[in-house]
Amino acid sequence: MPISVFLLDDHEIVRRGIAQLLETQDDIRVVGEAGTAAQALARIPALRPDVAILDVRLPDGEGVSVCRNVRSAVSPPPACLMLTSFSDDEALMGAIMAGAAGYLLKQVSGNDLIGAVRTVAAGGSLLDPRATAVVLERLRRGNEPEDPRFAALSPQERRILDLIADGLTNRQIGAELYLAEKTVKNYVSSLLHKLGFTRRTEAAVYATERGRTRH
Secondary structure: OOEEEEEEOOOHHHHHHHHHHHHOOOOEEEEEEEOOHHHHHHHHHHHOOOEEEEEOEEOOEEHHHHHHHHHHHOOOOOEEEEEEOOOOHHHHHHHHHHOOOEEEEOOOOHHHHHHHHHHHHOOOOOOOHHHHHHHHHHHHHHHOOOOHHHHOOOHHHHHHHHHHHOOOOHHHHHHHHOOOHHHHHHHHHHHHHHHOOOOHHHHHHHHHHHOOOOO
16 A cells, blocks of 8 residues: 655645655655645544645644644544754754654755655654654653752853863863853852852762753
8 A cells, every 4th residue: 555645835836846756656645735734634634644744834833733633633643744944943842742753854855755754654753863862851851840959050150060060170160251260269169059069079960960051
């Protein structure tokens, strides 16, 4: 059986181009398309495609929401390939959260798009494992109560805490942040007091265990 594909993009010319590209393959068949999120939500459950290629930005919503909804409403759910014109960390995080199988930029080559359809149809993923790990870490952090000691640190103290964890001396930290060595010493004393530590090595271990605070 050929891989059945549904296309969602608000630009008709884009849908036509993708459809023509995919239809050149004997093992892929385009079974439907839509230009809005509402149309997609109405048509995908009826067509039950193997793969849904979804534009991230739509005039009446987001492809990520369509992905989330159809994956919960259709059984078995389609493998969703998110397609966007620009790199967007928040959209990528949303795609992972929604259960998307892949996230591609529209600059992708035709052969790569065809390969992506085959990969996700077979149960594979095109999401960067590192990106997925970052999202999962952010979720884990979001479910943990913030350490009140860390919350008490100023942004500058947090930067200095990172540099302490990196093994820098007060003089090196001063050079990094354009601060006088004495000023750095004062910051270090303050952050140690707030964290309840007496030695900078304790602060370094603390920063390493909780993960880097630098963004």
